[in-house]
Amino acid sequence: MNPGLRKLFRDGTADASAIDTFISENQFPLVDGRDITFVWRGEATNVYLRCWISGLDTAQPFQRLSESDLWAVTIELPPESRIEYKFEVVSGDTRQLVLDPLNEVRAHDPFGANSVCQGAGYRRPGWTLEDPLARSGTLKTMRIRSRVFGDTRTTRVYLPARFRENARYPLLVVHDGDDYLKFAQLKTVLDNLITGLEIPSMVVALTQSDDRLSEYAADKRHADYLVEELLPGLSKRFPLIDDPAARGVMGASFGGVATLHAAWRHPGVFGNLLLQSGSYAFSDLGRHQRGPVFDPVVEFMNRFREAPGKPAERVYMSCGIYESLIYENRSLLPKLQAQGIDVLYEEARDAHNWENWRDRLRNGLSWLYPGPVWMVYE
Amino acid sequence: MTDAVERWVLGPQRPEQNISRAFSSSGLAEGPVAVISAGWQDAEAELDHVGELVGRPLSDLRLYQRAERLVQGDPVLKEAYRQRQDRLIELQRFYRRRMRQLSAAARELQAAEGDPALLAPERRHSIAQLRSLDTHHLNRVEAIHRDFEQQFSAAVYPAIEEQVDQIRSLLDGCSALLITGGNVVVLVNRMRLFGIGDLVSNLPLVAWSAGAMSLTKRIVLFHDYTPHGRRSPEVMGAGLGILPAHVFLPDARRRLRTRDALRTGMLARRFSPDTCVTLDNGSAASFHDQQMVVAEGVRRIDKRGKLQKVVL
Structure with a gap:
């Protein structure tokens, strides 16, 4: 688990205000060397990371953290990598592809927009x-x-x-x-x-x-x-x-x-x-x-x-x-x-x-x- | 005994300008100043800003425009000129291919470890091979120019002579010459076409960046930060030879890996006994004939690759 999240949940749980503070104090996704942690907050049945990149599973499941409304998934990404992604949020029978609301970095293409994850060391030229x-x-x-x-x-x-x-x-x-x-x-x-x-x-x-x-x-x-x-x-x-x-x-x-x-x-x-x-x-x-x-x-x-x-x-x-x-x-x-x-x-x-x-x-x-x-x- | 001719070389004129520093010198008599800005190519005539900084009337020699008109309007000259340029480009390509290998080997040896008694002569010889190639290349380039000039120079070709006469009369009314920066290959090419070296040999002058390079006996192109990485410095051809004992390196802070002592040391040894001198923005050096008498902000590169203050 990302060290910041581990600290947040060190007592096994975290209250809403502590999560609010954590979100306001961090940039998302959380980058810790090669480990990239995507975070979703909200009510859902399941949440998946969809990034359509060769070498990773198409849909990677998030884990709900304790009993909170915070979900997270960590993938490994080599330095200077850059990937685009969306979240698939499942609520009952409904599946919805959404941009990462905690990440303002977006890339646009003729089909719309994607959220962008920049691995450690990536800099826009x-x-x-x-x-x-x-x-x-x-x-x-x-x-x-x-x-x-x-x-x-x-x-x-x-x-x-x-x-x-x-x-x-x-x-x-x-x-x-x-x-x-x-x-x-x-x-x-x-x-x-x-x-x-x-x-x-x-x-x-x-x-x-x-x-x-x-x-x-x-x-x-x-x-x-x-x-x-x-x-x-x-x-x-x-x-x-x-x-x-x-x-x-x-x-x-x-x-x-x-x-x-x-x-x-x-x-x-x-x-x-x-x-x-x-x-x-x-x-x-x-x-x-x-x-x-x-x-x-x-x-x-x-x-x-x-x-x-x-x-x-x-x-x-x-x-x-x-x-x-x-x-x-x-x-x-x-x-x-x-x-x-x-x-x-x-x-x-x-x-x-x-x-x-x-x-x-x-x-x-x-x-x-x-x-x-x-x-x-x- | 005649008075020494004063010549100033300066670094790039951006962001700071120091042309006026040179023109405030007592060695540059009052009067109109002839300008060569052929290195700016199509923008050659955009001299308003220069005029303000010089503070004297300018006489624009318009070498770029003259050459364009002359060559485009003369099919015989145009074809010969094109052929010469094609030969020069091809020759440069051959030279570059050989030089790249020699340069890599020389660098490898400079960095190698081993018995000093064995290594030192190998290092010296690797630099000597580079120097020999540079000399060979310069001679080949000169031979191509001589071939061309046997048929196309002021002495033998009336259309060029007419232009040279016009330039000479413009220069007659001027007390000094200013040569701007820009594309040094284009600049030297146009100056050579009109035999500028002979026309200005006794004229006080101020030159910056590419203009300064054009005064040396050989033009050395360099840039360590091109999009595809560093390239080995290349001899492009001969300059006017007015300041023959120096290799000027304009904007060295931006173009040269000055902290890579191995690389700068090789540069200094390769072109020795000429002195490699940096010309950064704000720097200025003045020469009386060929003797440097003012050195403000310029640095010479010693054989160990260190940048040193120039001690006069």
Whole structure:
């Protein structure tokens, strides 16, 4: 038991006012080295910790402490880990997933919010926070009439501070661009890294799909749209360096699949890939177990693993070690390296979430697009 | 006997500015000041703030803009220039590959324990190998520049000569030259294209950060805190050679692991007999010809890697 809780219940019980004081004096969850104790207060039949991370049981039961209304569960989490979670509160026949009311740290994603547990030593990187001294880029909106999809697509385009029409810029295309802006603070990150000269001033196209589970699942229409419609549209509208080495594409999860697939289908177009927690499901034998939405992904990945070609010259890959996809990501690494691709692969003590992807952006972007910090002496 | 030419080198001008310290010196006669800020690239012309600090009329040489216009408007020069840049980039890549290995080996030996009689010559030789590679690289870079300049320099190419004449006439009306910080590779590249070294050899000058680096005989790039960790310092090419006996290290407090004596000691020995001198914000050094006569806040790195006050 957590030492603080043990002290609170040293007489075998604790009254409501002592529990009130304990709660007001502590931060939750309670971190004691590698031991993380989650606490829930209230009436319930059962309480479970739900954190959907690979390696832990999906639902870990809390224990009621003595006869009080305080519940707790302790898990072991290595230093610098970061996980997202909710509580499942069971009252009779009712089950409810709730955020941790004692923890204000939240992470948001397209499906809502989760509570965040930061293990000992985790610090949010400073370059993910708004810096008033950083020069701010601007976001423009561009519409592209797509023959491939038969509709009109909207792409937001990040232009760096001090953008000039007579200069030439590298390009990065981002899958789930709006989500990267909202949940991974991509604009802030770009502003900070460009101001700090860690990456060059660059144009970033932020694409978003209304049907990502279909279009990002190795859909050739999407790959063709990127290369045959979006890229020419961007080149016409913005001053871009016409060189694959200065052109890249990135994405997370299914966006990682879409990134790899587009580069594989159109080799030589993108010199740089930034892949985060890609959903690279494959089956060496038998049928995969991940559900029908993964069928086209598995079909593509099986073909890719047989004939990877050389989708790009440089690839940055990252994956959280608490993700169920860690096996697939680790399996992809030697396939890419065997093609002579320069790969930087990183793992983090994190799971499949936007803050994991946010925290890896500096390493990925500055590796694929090294800035002039080395040459600039202000 | 002619009077010595006064030259000031300063650290970064943020957060504190000390340009006025140099311009208040009696060695810099009153009059307009020529400015080279090509290291700022597209922002080259944004000099209002500098003008206020200098307190004298500025004559902006606009080397960056001149080079852009010149190269973009001349397909022959543009192609030759592009080819030269590609060769320089590739050569730097080869050099970096060799230097990384030698540097790691040298560091390993500096940290190794063993019989001093056996170890000392190995340590010396590992540094000598680095020095030899640096010299070799500098010679190769110079050879590429010489090839280019045989066809494209003021002496042989009228379009460049025309620009150099304009620059010379701007300089004629100035009592001193100011070279700002910025991208040192771009800065030195543009200065070399217009033969600035010959034009300013007798002009008093003030230079900060990248500008100070450009005055040395070889440009040494360094940064121990890049996103992917420390990199071994690299020789990029030749500078103007006006202050040839120094390697200037601007913003060393932020860029250099100054407490890693093994690393700083290697740096000092690698570039010896030139002296590695830090130029942090607020620091200033003045030279009469090549002799340092003022040293405010600058530090030299000794062969043991310690930062020492400069004793004049």
